[in-house]
Amino acid sequence: MEQKRVTIKDISEKLGVSYGVISKALNNKSGVNKDLRKKILETADELGYRINKVAQSMARNTIVIGVVVPADAQDYFTFLQKGLDAEFELLIDYNVEKRYYVIENLYSSIDTVRALNQCIEDGVQGIILCDFFPGGLEKIFSDLEKKNIPIVLIGDSQSTTSKYLSSVQVDAYRSGQMAAEMLRLFTKEDANVAIFVGNKDNIEHKLKIQGFVDNLNVYGLNSVGVYETHDDDTIALQLMKKILGRNKNLHGIYSATSNFASIGTVIEEEHLDVKVVCTDIDSTVVHYLKTGIAQCSIFQNLEKHGRTAVRLLYEHIAEHKKIDKTVYIAPMLIIRSNLDMYTS
Template sequence: MMTTIKDIAQRAGVSYSTVSKALNNSPLVKKETKEKILTLAKELGYEPNYAAQQLVSKQSKVIGLIWPTLERMAPSILVTKINEEISKRGYSMILSINSIDSSLEVFKRSQVDGIILFDEESHKMIDPSPHSIPLVTYGVSTNKTIPVIDVNYQDAMFKAVSYLVTLGHTKISFIGDFSPIDDRQVEKYIGFEKAMEAFNLQTNSYNFINTAGLTWYDGYVATKRLLNTSYQPTAIIGASYDISAGIIRALRESNFIIPKDLSVIGYDNIPQMANLEIPLTSIGVPIEEIAKKIVQTLFELINSLDILTPNIILEPVLNERSSCAQVVSAYQDK
């Protein structure tokens, strides 16, 4: 037979409400009493009735996260960090990789307290009805009608180009996915283009290499294609961790020494950048900061539904490692 709070109260010799408060870690219960109750609960095999708790508190203590793909490194790391931040607040996370509409419907039926949405086709508009579940998204804040954690892709590209220019580079290629339906990739493209113009660096088609995808292999093939042209850049910026890993592999296979022959910067600021074949200099908002700000913003919405949360723009950071070097003048002139 299932153990109830009443059973624990009888064994402990305390009131029903005292047991309830102890199980919810209330500071109103003395430490000794709380420890006694928790020990008894464990011995008796007590399992909380979450459905009943939800009816009383009107909270499920569950956050839904929607992301259609986890095949790439940076998204996987970010989801892990978000889960850690949610757990610190005593909540659980449900991850859905189904379509957005399908996931939203499931989460509404599950009565989650809030939803974090990652939409790579981020041109889509999500209706944030005032009666809907609190919702936060991530990426680009332009033209969005729900709170967005904006990681400032254009500024990241500007800082990457600026850093390379200080090292003497003027022949810089950007390798990334130029899909027009993904606002994140479009912002990176625009940011690189604006930075090159700001530093009066001439550009042509060889400065923009389209991977047509975001995988390791896409970066690898695109780099091989660039190396087979007459253009010889002295530096490359990769649009993501996975693309940059493919860039490094292609360069090493072609006997380029990084950074002696060619410097490389990768977008995505995750610790794994240091574990590539060449520890990679990276640009972007640190992954831990993104996770904390996403979760913080969502909980602000959950606790203050009547308050409009503004979009939050984060600051990209350059993380120097071993993949960039001062350009050699003789090589630059080739």
């Protein structure tokens, strides 16, 4: 026999409290003292009450979430947008609407401020921002806070302000640790290894370097240096040739950002016996994993970053949940045998 659905009326009759007070307590609204709220929630749980979230969503105004993304459509951001869109699709019955705001220059605070101001003008209730920007956003973040518009950042916060709800980011230190361990498995004791990063001042890149360097002694590896490419293939090519000129016995490379194209080309053309740990999955990494030039890639799982950012912001706005300031996404190891699971 199907069990009868528990309603607010059932809780009201058991406690002798009005429907309105119970509704406020269940929906985390003001006007109910702490002890009574606790008693109502405990009774609701005891009776097996479940909020009809879809019906509740239809009864309120549409939640509009602005998503500020770069115009650059590289594979890196394709994964991110896939996750964003997938999570918004799950919320389609919960009266949630997304609006994309595209910035042409990823590193321009002017473009970012312009997009955020447009979000304010459009009346969004929350914002998801790809956290790849310079300083100069303190004022706009303060304006958003005054207007009670929460921001979830995707990536390590490099802003000087803490006026954001949460930052969803890869566990960058662990990525560096994993890279050191993988290079030890692929090389030998006392192997000479180098690390390539985009920008040494970038917080995420710093943590990857630290995780890698801190574990070199653990795995018996020798560092020949940390090299900064600014994610420029030409610079990466020049640095690679410079390293090889100085170190004829280079055994391993950790490419900590998406800067592997030139490095892979040099290894392939000169038939070098150098083992490589890459980062993420793009067409270049896929090619070199399949050809054996690269041995593995540490995938930052940007699809999960996107999903998590949407879910956190929705739960904060609609369900008034407390959200952690930083949410870490575990990096994943990609090798040739499981590559198809992430590229299909």
